[in-house]
Amino acid sequence: MASEQLLAQLRFEEGLRLEAYQDSRDIKSIGYGHNLVTQPFFAGVRIPDRISTDLAEQVLLNDVLVTAYTLLQSWPLLANLDLPRRDACIQMAFQLGVHGFLGFSQLRIALGQQDWDKAYAEVLDSQAARECTNRWHRIAGQILHGVYYQVPALAKADIEHS
Secondary structure, eight states, X not given: OOOHHHHHHHHHHHOBEEEEEEOTTSOEEEXXXXXXTTOOEETTEEOOSBOOHHHHHHHHHHHHHHHHHHHHHHOGGGGGSOHHHHHHHHHHHHHHOHHHHHTOHHHHHXXXXXXXXXXXXXXXXXXXXXXXXXXXXXXXXXXXXXXOOOOOOOOHHHHBOO
């Protein structure tokens, strides 16, 4: 349940950092936005403060699968959405946590009713959208139109930012 489009979007939006860093909420993170405070282990081993690109990719895939599974268990109507809209919800839950996404009760109602205009407005009427304007406009557009937004191809040298 991790489409290549969703993974590409998350790589673009999160960026790759191979050394641990403090994210915008002052949470120690690594790779593609992996939270080292709440999830310091991967495959039974503590994640070090410096990782390889391969490990970052493995952790990203695992994080997406866990997020998608947890979201589906908490909100079974996710399965009724087409793939672009489902992935938009998973991306929101990836950034906010599943509990954070579940706080969007009016969005979830609009999605269940296939009221894409209302769902679009609900995504944009949020603190997250005010903090990450461009990203959340892209997510909202994906929900409105049911089509994945495109991400630019990243050159190898551009993948890691500090």
